[in-house]
Amino acid sequence: MFASVENSLRQALKALGMEPPERIEVGAPREEAWGDLSTPIAMSLAKQLKKPPREIAQAIAAKLTEAGGAAFEKVEIAGPGFINVTFSGDFIVEKLGRILSQGQAFLRADIGKGKTVQVEFVSANPTGPLHLGHGRGAAVGAALSNLLAAAGFRVTKEYYVNDAGRQVALLGESVFARYQELCEADYPFPDDGYRGDYIMDIARQITEAEGDKHKGQDFAQAGNYFTEKSCAMMLAAIKKDLEGFGVAFDIWQSEKELYKKREGGESEVDDTINSLRAKGFVYDSEGAVWFKATLFGDEKDRVLKKGGGQYTYFASDIAYHKLKVDAGYDELIDIWGADHHGYIPRVKAALEALGYNREKLRVLLVQIVNLLRGGKPVQMSKRAGEFVTLKEVIDEVGADTTKFIFLTRRPDSHLDFDLETAKAASAENPVYYVQYAFARINSIFRHAREKGIPEGEARTGQADLRLLSEPEELKLAKKLLAYPTVFEGAARAHEPHRITYYLQELAGLFHPYYNRHKVVTDDTGLTLARLALVEAISTVLKDGLSILGVSAPERM
């Protein structure tokens, strides 16, 4: 709807002999009474044209009125030089009909055009259960993936599993120590080991499966088994938690795989480092192997291989990102916790050094979540094993509510998550407000069915939308027609939260309408028209909720 006015504006400007700027600013005016659409274009042009803005606005408005034809009810000049456009009722209603006839195709802009994009998110180390911060990443990543998929991208969701290195070894040793404890053998618990109860649970399960067969063994001897087993079990638990949150991945990429020697005796990581070395971006110093990250804008050079001979996490991460680029994706999106932000320059530096476009990778930072209960911070210490897991939060407040809370914030905003507030089954949870609108509409449908009103095409096909003449109805129709613009903006900006706010606003128009006007009445024509309107509302609500990954219940 906005796009058509943009075109009309372009035509108008050309007709006046003005060069239209690349970006034509159009937006909804703040006050409803000012119209449906507003542009400050005349003021923007005032300087270069050396004419008063209102004079320019007059000229543009005249042309615009011509170009718009019957679509516009009026075109006005207001304030310092705004051009305000009000659409005609017929135009609105005609467009509304397209939501019903075209459905999703009308709502969603194809901006991806089949391009492939990979979204990597969560990627938590399999050394413990997911916590709420991971949940935020999961909610945002899944919603963004849905959004991009709906916008015509071919999306692959990937979880990078850090199943190699010291941290998982420590997990294995922690479990090993607990296992020995269960076997009444003596093994010192590692100093910085993982102390959560889940470690004991894993040890117990191993005891059940293996008996005391590893009793008294050396960790050097049994370490691999314990590490691999613990890691696999932890990963299974993580998958289950994500499933419970309604988040699924297409690929689980193992870090360990990147270290596996292939036929030539080299691993993916070896190859990557060799390739960097061949390009002259690697040097040896103080017994370690370094990457010249400073050549590509990073603060300092970074170690790839430690003095002890092991690769750093960074080394495998370069290999991983190389793998992603080589897989041929058009775009890569990484969703990281904000505490890793210092890591961005080095990864981008590595991509550039490898000869790739560093802009191919976009990193979306998700801020830390502060968990509160009744306004007081919940103390968490991963070392001591005291923390609230994502699963516990979902069990307590529900998956839909948890997601919705995450998706009503910009990802980079610091977030206070209060368990008491979140689980209050009141309107304090805006998610219910939106879901309730959907449930109410379904209730209307059930009622209509009982009254013997036909359904589906037989119903919508007969509806004469011009009968929708209440101000609330036109407002609702306009709001519905704004959805494609909101959708497109959200997809382009990678900001699912715009959908969340839109849905709340739409529900905020529906509820008063519901309260004031009956949809199903004795007036058959009006009933059919209103049923068509609320059907369009439910279509949009459902589409938006599905992008957010939030359920749309037909009853509440």
Added chain:
RNA sequence: GCGCCUGUAGCUCAGUCGGAUAGAGCAACUGCCUUCUAAGCAGUGGGUCAGGGGUUCGAAUCCCUUCAGGCGCGCCA
């Protein structure tokens, strides 16, 4: 010390690429269920957009600076 993020109503947060008189929910207060679901509706009050400078016809938005909070600056992951 340097870098990144944040600071908007009592609380939690939106605010499009710089546009008109600053927004929502919650909390507080007053009303509304014989009627398609009251998880709802109608109404009231609530602001130095952290402070200060600058750019602009116009700034919550851009620039500089100060203050406050968070995070990061490892041969950790």
